[in-house]
Amino acid sequence: MKLAHIGIAVKSLNESVPVFEKIFNVNASKTEFVEMQKVNVRKLHLENCDIELLEGTDADSPITKFIEKKGEGIHHVSFEVSDIQSKLDEIKEGGIRLINETPVIGADEMLVAFLHPKSTNSVLMEFTEKQKQD
Numbered sequence: 001m002k003l004a005h006i007g008i009a010v011k012s013l014n015e016s017v018p019v020f021e022k023i024f025n026v027n028a029s030k031t032e033f034v035e036m037q038k039v040n041v042r043k044l045h046l047e048n049c050d051i052e053l054l055e056g057t058d059a060d061s062p063i064t065k066f067i068e069k070k071g072e073g074i075h076h077v078s079f080e081v082s083d084i085q086s087k088l089d090e091i092k093e094g095g096i097r098l099i100n101e102t103p104v105i106g107a108d109e110m111l112v113a114f115l116h117p118k119s120t121n122s123v124l125m126e127f128t129e130k131q132k133q134d
């Protein structure tokens with residue numbers, strides 16, 4: 001399993017993207033709207049993982065709520081797996097609580113599923129699986 005990306009909750013992509021571009025010296029991807037989470041996403045591709053900047057687009061977006069409660073900062077850490085459903089089944093069997101028992105479609109058409117932070121020392125963890133392209 002490898003680190004896929006680190007998700008960072010920001011109030012404004014317009015303000016944050018230039019800062020992260022300067023730090024990493026790469027251009028961010030163009031903005032992608034993820035309907036399910038009501039977020040705008042821009043990614044910076046680094047050598048071994050991505051930085052995913054997340055901006056809520058609605059008062060009831062999980063990102064907007066997160067920022068209200070905790071402020072901006074690291075929102076989740078994402079790990080890439082090859083078979084997300086069997087991984088979810090395996091850890092659920094092992095007593096780990098899940099937010100998503102079956103994966104949903106996230107940014108870049110990836111399959112994603114969140115683990116419940118109550119099971120993971122308050123760290124919101126996500127699994128992702130690249131969908132096969134036909």
Ligand code: ZN
Binds near residue numbers: 076
């Ligand atoms: Zn993510």
